[in-house]
Amino acid sequence: MVGVLVVALLALAPALALPTARAAVSYVVVVDLSHGQGVKGLDVFLRTLYDAEVYLIVPSKEFYDALSPQVKALATGYYVGNLAKFRDLATGREYTLTGIYTDLLVIPQLTKPIAADEVDAVISYLKTRGAGLWVAGDSDYGAGEDVIKLVNDFMIAIGANIVLDYLSVADPVSNCAADYRVVAWVRPPKELEFLAYGAEKILMHGPGVVAF
Structure with missing residues (x-):
């Protein structure tokens, strides 16, 4: 009976409506997967958000x-959709970033550009909600240069004062058998300390540099 109940609850999860007001959880996170992002390790990331509601924006069912x-x-x-607008397939209802309550918008490593209407939507979201934006990038190793350009084009378009530099970091002391396998400590300011939950010490593979 318990197994049946769990399956039923999981089946209902995709049909839950996005919060339009403060939810009874610590925070609400929206993760964009509509720009060619990979999903390897996504389950690990989601486990660190154990007390959050997490919604995925995907390109298709x-x-x-x-x-x-x-x-x-x-x-x-x-x-289903993109950063400009996305739809709940169960209800047919369409949402925008400014029409929902979220504390953090996460944009994992891009492989496709973010369109102009999506940029406008993110700018409106930041101005209206005053919430957080987490954009993942890469160093200049391998195909990283392409990622850096996509990220920087987006960051410049939204008026950010930080971009990614065309560099990679190596640490001869704090590493795992090679200087490009950097072992780093996650020590965010108090207001963002939840970012370190379950990930106080991390392995970074050829990490990049943020330029101000």
Whole structure:
């Protein structure tokens, strides 16, 4: 009976509506997966957000269906679209970033550019909600240069005062058998200390540099 109940709850999770007011959780996170981002390690990331509601923006239902059972179980729900607008397939209702309550928008490493209407949507979200934005990038190793350009184009478009530099970091002391496998401590300011939960010490593989 318990197993049946758990399955039923998981089946209902994708149909949950995005919060339009403060939810009874610590924080709400929206993760964009509509720009060619990889999903390797996504389940690990979601586990660190154990007391959050997490919603995924995916490019299609087929994309969502291909996600691992672990990711589906850890995410509160998913929506199809992009950063400009996204839809709940169960209800047909359409949302925008400014029409929902979220504390943090996460944009993992891009492989496709963010369109102009999406840039406008993110700017409006930041001005309206005053919430957080987490954009992942890369160092200049391998295909990293392409990622850096995509990220920097977006950061400049939203008026940010930080970009990624075309460099990579090596540490001859704090590493795992090679200087490019940097072991780093996550020590955010108090207001962002939740970012370090479950990830106080991390392994970074050829990390990049943020330029101000």
